[in-house]
Amino acid sequence: MSPHLLCLRPLVAALVFGLGLGTALRPALSAPNVINPDSPTLATPKDKDSGVSDNVTLLENSPKAVVDEVWQLVNQQFVDKDFNHSNWLSKRQELLGRNYQDNAEAYRQIGRILKDLNDPYTRFLSPEEFAILSSQTSGEASGVGIRVLMDKRSSDLVVVDVMRGTPALKAGIRPGDRIVRINGQPAALMSLEQATEAIQGEIGTELSLQLSRPKSGVFSVTLKRENIEIDSVTYNVKEEGELRVGYIRLDEFSSHSAEQMEKAITELNKSRISGYVLDLRGNPGGLLLSSIDIARLWLNRGEIVSTIDRRGGDRHFSANGRSLTDLPLVVLVNERSASASEILAGALKEQGRATVVGTATYGKGTVQSVNTLSDGSGLAVTIARYYPPSGTDINRKGISPDIHLDISNDTKLQFRNDPELMATEIDPQYQRAISVLRQHRHSLGLPPAKDLGIGLLEPSQL
Structure with a gap:
């Protein structure tokens, strides 16, 4: 294709x-x-105009x-x-x-x-x-349905969007939540690219996130990755x-x-x-x-x-x-x-x-x-x-x-x-x-x- x-x-x-x-x-x-x-x-070779004969065996x-x-x-x-x-x-x-x-x-x-x-x-x-x-x-991609940004002031990883009908939305994740740990690893020690790579993964595999929310404190969710539009x-x-x-x-x-x-x-x-x-x-x-x-x-x-x-x-x-x-x-x-x-x-x-x-x-x-x-x-x-x-x-x-x-x-x-x-x-x-x-x-x-x-x-x- x-x-x-x-x-x-x-x-x-x-x-x-x-x-x-x-x-x-x-x-x-x-x-x-x-x-x-x-x-x-x-x-x-199929192009008649190429002038090339295929005399090479490709393994x-x-x-x-x-x-x-x-x-x-x-x-x-x-x-x-x-x-x-x-x-x-x-x-x-x-x-x-x-x-x-x-x-x-x-x-x-x-x-x-x-x-x-x-x-x-x-x-x-x-x-x-x-x-x-x-x-x-x-x-489309494999993931849990969140968009994240690095807060330039605090270097925190922040959820800026939660996509409709995704594992993240069903688990109650909201825009503004701050990601503390990804699969047990401190998010503060990761770059945005490293955090993104850690969150992505094979469809059907599990992702563990620890998040914090103002007035609600720290909470944890375990999500299963899906094919996300x-x-x-x-x-x-x-x-x-x-x-x-x-x-x-x-x-x-x-x-x-x-x-x-x-x-x-x-x-x-x-x-x-x-x-x-x-x-x-x-x-x-x-x-x-x-x-x-x-x-x-x-x-x-x-x-x-x-x-x-x-x-x-x-x-x-x-x-x-x-x-x-x-x-x-x-x-x-x-x-x-x-x-x-x-x-x-x-x-x-x-x-x-x-x-x-x-x-x-x-x-x-x-x-x-x-x-x-x-x-x-x-x-x-x-x-x-x-x-x-x-x-x-x-x-x-x-x-x-x-x-x-x-x-x-x-x-x-x-x-x-x-x-x-x-x-x-x-x-x-x-x-x-x-x-x-x-x-x-x-x-x-x-x-x-x-x-x-x-x-x-x-x-x-x-």
Whole structure:
């Protein structure tokens, strides 16, 4: 299985895909350990254009098997049929002519030849890195259903979210609880990454936590790890003077993100809100189809994105007339909004559906296919380039916001130390979004919410 991925994603423990953008705006998740998709059979030369005859016998579990799989996948899929002026044919002969003591040596050589493609997104992933990426894009992981942060002032490990229907919620764990011990070991002696690793584990195994709660003291729980659906969408109603704002934060584009976004919009629509703020700041991307499905929840008509592969194949993806709301929308972006985030922001901006506020996005205009290799490692290969509705090439340029507004370094540091401060009175980008919604409301000639008596009405209901 080779999902199409648009991602510029760093990991808590290891960098697997894209460049090193930080994760400080996202709480660490007590998860990720998943079973990889079924490995494909060992690749053999099938591309008539390759000019390569298979005269090499590859032995099962031999490092050369993985080396040749990588070569074959790049040869068949890479977006540039000239391989960025690299003599790709000679690379196979060079790689298979070597003797490898172990997989680690083979991995180093694979990384070396992939650099010759001059494409940072075509990357080899070790089994450990591939397992983490698989967990992130699947939107599922083994765990108990809590999100944790390190309190910068006290160095305590604090529960910041408890997911619905999970072992943690059933055991009575609440946001604000402080973790004292993990499986008998003092949490105070662990880094955030070490604590996350200690909390995660195999499905069905037990986890012992000792926690403290103000006015309740110290208590202990024993939980059984389950397969957890990770919430990539968080939302709530914010009272901003005369406005009731539906605030939605999207952390990544996983396989469950579209259904979670649909639920968020549906629930917020019931709250008689007057407009939406969609926060894509720091969102590194994810699955291509997830970005398209989410765009369709906001757009009723018009093109969303087009992709072009190495053979010139041109695919167009458009709205399908099933948007859930036509209320005013502001999208927040920054320089760490990448890939799938740029598809969504670009479509909403260019189709006139949303006002985009923030700074220029990262500028990653390519699509990757992620492939499982026979030893559990993986390979991400750039297979296509994508373009917003205007056809503009955003690679290394990004999406320019309608309203350019940066955040001071001091404020960014505050957000890194406490992500809960985002979308509050100290967040200038969010406050500007509120101003845009307020202007939109005034342009419609609507009275303040408190004067309507029966709540806010959508424009289609007026």
